[in-house]
Amino acid sequence: MNEPLLNVEGLSVRFPETRAVRDVSFTLDRGECLAVVGESGSGKSVTARSLVGLAGDRAEVTARRLEFAGLDLASLDEKAWRRVRGGRIGLVLQDALVSLDPLRTAGAEIAEALRTHTKVPRDQVGERVRELLVRAGVPEPEVRAGQYPHQLSGGLRQRALIASAIAAGPELVIADEPTTALDVTVQAQILALIEELKKDGTAVLLISHDLAVVSRLADRIAVMYGGTVVEHGPARQVLDDPRHPYTRALIAAVPEPSGRGSLLSLPAHEGKEPDPDGCPYAARCVLADDRCRTSLPALAPREAGTRCWHPVSGPITRERRPQAEASPVRDGDTPLLEVREVSKSYRGRPAVSGVSLSLLPGESLGIVGESGSGKTTLARIVLGLVSPDEGSVSFAGVPWSALPERRRRPLRHRVQAIVQDPLGSFDPRHPVSRVLDEALALTGHERGPRRRARAAELLALVGLSPAVLPRSPSSLSGGQRQRIAIARALASEPELLVCDEPVSALDVSVQAQILDLLTGLRARLGLALLFISHDLGVVHHVSDRVAVMKDGRVVETGEVTALFQSPSHPYTKELFASLPALHRVS
Amino acid sequence: GEGEAAGPVADAPVKGGELTFAVDTEPVSFDVHVSQQDITGTILRNVFDSLVHQDGQGGFQPWLAESWEVADDLKTYTFKLRKDVKFTDGTAFDAEAVKANFDRIADPATKSQLAATLLGPYDGTEVVDPHTVKVSFKQSFAPFLQAVSTPYLGFYSPKTIKENGAKLGSGGAVDVGTGPFVFSAYTKGQNATFTRNPDYAWAPKGATNAGAPYLDKLNIRFLPEASVRVGSLTSGQVHVSFALPPADAKAVEGNSKLALDRRDAPGANYSIYLNAAKAPLNDEKVRKAIQRGIDIDTHVKTLYFGEYKRAWSPLSPATAPYAKALDGSWPYDQALSGKLLDEAGWTTRDSEGYRTKDGKRLTVDWPLLPASFIREKRDVLGQAFQADLKKLGVEVKRPQGDIGTYIATVYGGKADLADYSWARAEPDVLWLLFNGASKPAEGGQNATFIDDPELTEWTDKGRSTLDKATRDDVYTKIQQRAVELGLVIPVYTSAFTNGRSRTVGGLEYEANGWPVFQGAWVTKK
């Protein structure tokens, strides 16, 4: 096998405050797709950026070897770099939605790439731009080229961005999280586009935190944790027979039909921090010993391997989770929540139209649907934050949406909510203690030791130690914040918990923990859940019944497993078709 | 007249050229008949001639009037006018013109703020023949000659009065007079320009330049900032600068390229007037104590760098008859003041060291004008006096409000002290200051608020005779009595300190101390 297109050996990047990447090695051939996966902050983007010399002024990049098509990148000066960037290596930045200049048309951005690298005569630029857009799968390219980012949907923006990245026909395209924040259907299209590139012989470095996404088109997978590649090898091998404890946890965390009814998070523990050159995962690893904390085995750049002293093998065994189904839903029960024909439109545009739902005590109803389909609006109506234009909501048999706020206030504690962005739901000036205190006070716990005891209880309930009480939520991790939010919601002992995308901002592993927590609590407290997510896997995992929304309507609803096996509505079918699964049904 | 040539005259007269004259204030109104500001007179003296000219000795010389007779009862004045005088709009200056102007002044619709007062008990003007006018008054009115020598009783061409009567205040070409210069343009807030009147041939008797002015153009620049005036003078950007701050006088004198023209201001000195109508200053002892208890000498010297003379009389030495006897007659003497106050019963002292009488602190109210009206650092001088009197155990309060409040309190007789100077080259100014009828509430200026029979009698007598001896006698007595009664504390005689580039020659100053540019020229360097 001849020289690979890209050859990285011992790449390290430090910032004044962190070691973002440490001793990363990998290679990449033409027409090959290497996927780099790993949780947030694991160093994926920094790795990607340093391949085009844009790690930032404050970054200090070192590598034993950094070769691209026989070119020593490490030795390039600014001018030479400019020729490489966009010309031979195209980079699609992580934040697709803000990576196009909002003040210039999509066409202008693409043309810019053309002008800087190719000798396209002026009068033909427009034509080339059109071709590129077509290639990127953009419908009616003439129109789109003349439009500004804010006039384009997320998917279109991402496509335009890719078009500008491949404008000068680079040999390598780096796509950093190209599908995050996109609806599954759109996701599928983008992935297809990348597959095209690959087929045309372009090497692709695909970065994602979502195993399921990469499993579809990665030839090889490199799993990063704490700045290092902890495991890499052929995709199949990594997915089917993961060796590194972290990889295993990662894979276990992906909610899958098969995994329904069992815990997603593998047992982890809070170990002590490893040394700088120890295994970064040692802190969380159950198998970690002193050796792990002090040193890290090497990893050969080309062939598969695991960077672990205690590689595990064999199938992943998940624990059963406490049976949520144990709170069976009996027919003839008076529904806890009854939504009748509610509609809500903003400035004439319907956000929710004619939606009817009902939810029994202790039942968990999932709501899926693409962005803008009206999920949040529906949730806000149920919460009594938005009053519907038509229809009504009744709670526990009594009218709810119809009540004036004054009368609803005393009942509010029975319905609580968890939202996507927990931090935003905390007063920035209040520490955790005050957040809980306020909630408890409002639900009639008079101040004093009992209230404090109750606060501690709640924290225990969501698996946090009282140590977090004095801290400000902004100083906590995403997972911890969401736990606090849940604790606050539980403070008033609600019967219904409305969760709007509670995990979509979290890493898979953290998501797994939160999902386990929610299902656990539900079983324990007999909570009813209204669970909103765009992630079918997640919904499938937590809910008994599912309602599929599109354009403000519920197009299909039914018992979860049944619905997943045989969707009837065409939209639902499309939705499930485009759902990326970890294990391709071969 | 012999407005004395100022400073070393730079060689022989030079025709043509432009002279820039920087002044500190900008007239609110350019209508001499309306305005009461000195600056209006100062500037428009170059545009308007008067019937008579007042010379340095307080005597009167022919100007637009060849001669005049005054009836013995001083109720009618008859002027014989020159026949060759023309307004700059070509119309002739004649008896009708005089009548038109005086009548205009007397008309309430004109809202004259000073000229009307100068006309006193005006009764009317009679056109005897085209070149003779007879001005008559309801009572005998001696100061008229002096009044009629001021630009405020100057003459607009009847044509312009008819056509632009309402606009005369806004300056510019509409202000048509008979003077040596033509008011050609005015940029509010910046400058006013005057051009030579080539036909001018009626300068007052004895003027060094009998004919048209040498200068082609006179440019008057309004520079309210003293430092800016000084700066532009020293840097040669202006030729003559009005009202230099005393602080800079020395520097100007020291500068070989510059000369300093100093002239004591005529009329009433800057003095403090004591409200004898209310306690505590209704007690003469207290008044005299205050009068003797402040170290005027030192403060005036330090604050004005010896540029301003310390004053002994309410009347300026530049205005005859000045009571020389007063000089040095009431020196600073805190011991005496202390004694006087004790005698007056202000014997006890309170915690802050101020004197008290039956529990009441000895306090005098001396309202301070709004900063924008304060001239010559009088507020600072006041601070010095405040400090002196504190030593004496007298508390001086200096509340500063807006002008409305000031007028209400001071002119309403609610204050104890009031301070001002009054520029008018005529001893009759004493009438304004001390006559019982000159009530501030009615536009008078008698801030002593008492009607002292003798002062009233003498001031009336003075304005009802032209006999020099009598006038000298009464006016001298007035000055002395006012000081003896402690009704007034003369402070200083302010001086016109004008900086002048030595390239300027022939600049003269008339009775009021105002520069006259008719005979001035600029030599090219």
Place this chain on the structure above:
Amino acid sequence: MTTPTLPEARWKAWRPARPALLAAWTVIALIVLAAAFPGLFTGRDPLELEPAVAMRGPSPEHWFGTDQLGRDLFTRVVYGTRPSLLVGLGALTLALAAGALYGLAAALLGRFADVALMRLLDVLLALPQLLVALLALTVLGSGQVNLMIAIALSLLPAYARLVRAEALVVRRSGYLESAVLLGQHPLVQAFRHVLPNALGPLLVLGTVGFGMAVIAASGLSFLGFGAEPPSPEWGVMLSEGRDYLQTAWWLGVFPGAAITLTVVAVSVAGRSAQARFTRRTTL
């Protein structure tokens, strides 16, 4: 009608360097001390005359020289601190308090009140700050207190606007929503969450407003609306000193320096405070 950004927008700028910050706080400390206990810095009396030594330049016994009446300039500058700061602080406090209430009222009292109050504000905003102050002074007349009110009036609109904007942000915020969900009473919400969170940025901007106020005050005393002598006030001293620029530079330079130094120090401190603040909220 939209109104262009207010000058406050500028202070987002930067976080000053450590030493600068240190210097700033030292200066502030000194100023506060001087305002509280001028006696600590000088044994002299600011009003005591010494005609003998009038108009002397800086010297060992008179560090800043002496003025027209031989008063020690250093002493006067020190004693001038209190009145000078009082104008600034007074104006600022007034403006902040009034602005905060105004802004809150606009944000919370519903649509109509909002429109009405904002229109009124637009009018004030449409006028240059100095013009507003002049107008107020014309009505009230000069003097220290009126000066304060006038300046406060000219600062108020900016603050009111800011508070309103902040309050509206809070009203749409997630944490107010969760307060609603917990059934908290609107009034409680207003004082637990809206007011404190809206106030934060305001107070930081205050430090800037202080600078503006002090400069405005000195400008207005220059124009003749100043404080009452003989009480030494920097603005007044500065505007008196200007006549002696050629002959006695110190009379103007030292009060001028005092003003500038104060303003610089306070805004440096204020900016660092703001930098910290913005960091905290953007975390």
Place this chain on the structure above:
Amino acid sequence: MSPVVRILAGLGTRLLGAAAVMFGAATLAFAALALIPGDPVTIMLGPFTTASQEIRDQIVLDHGFDRPLHEQYLSYLGRLVQGDMGESYQLQRPVAGLISEQFGPTAELASAAVVLAVVIAVASAVATAGRGRASRRAAHAWELVAVSLPSYWLGIVLLTVFSFRLGLFPLVGASGPSALVLPAATLALPIAGVLAQVLREGLETALEQPFAVTARARGLSRTAVRLRHALRHAAAPLANLTGWLAGSLLGGAVLVEVVFGRAGLGALTLQAALNKDMPVLIGVVLLSALVFVVIAAAVDLLHLLVDPRLRPA
């Protein structure tokens, strides 16, 4: 709604807003007039006057001080609508005339100052944005001091040094650019300080945006990114602030015009304020309200040009 309708609607609301502001200003000014304590006649005549009683009566009659307030207000509004702003107490001249005559010099001064300020600001900001610490510190320092200097003081110092000592830029030669340099600079420096900071901030935030990085990943040079991408983004806040400052320059003009003995609205305003010459003050208030409204409109238009997101879809 169709774009045209949208635009028209926008225009309508803007006009309404403008009208509201003007009306508010007028009312405010009248309220001020009514609130002045003390007898207006005495105030008008000022101190040291020997005006007699019939003259005072005359004044009362002329200005209708004897009529009830609401009448005065209505007739005042009525006259305003006809563009008649009354006559100055002090100068006895129509306010409209006075103002239009004084507007020129001030407009000249203000625009000169704005241009100068923007030039300085852009230079200072572009030169230092995202560059080394030292240069930024220096820039911050001068900006801070510039903002903290009392402008009249700055003016006097500039005069003394450049005009009196060095003899550059004559003051009295009046009119012509050379006489404009110093006043404009005095007015511009503090503003420049503010603008520079805002502009730099804008540039730096823009340069950190992903699209800026993307542009570089496309192979653009740093400078190209600055000019083609960052500057436009920084332009919006700059325009905002410039507009606001330009509107408020009249205030600064008061001080500067007094110091430099220049003609202009500032000097007029001050004189009016000192003499409680309300008609003139009212005129000035209305004018600056108008100027502000116009500038605000201009700024908004500029935004529409720069930022497509604001254009009606």
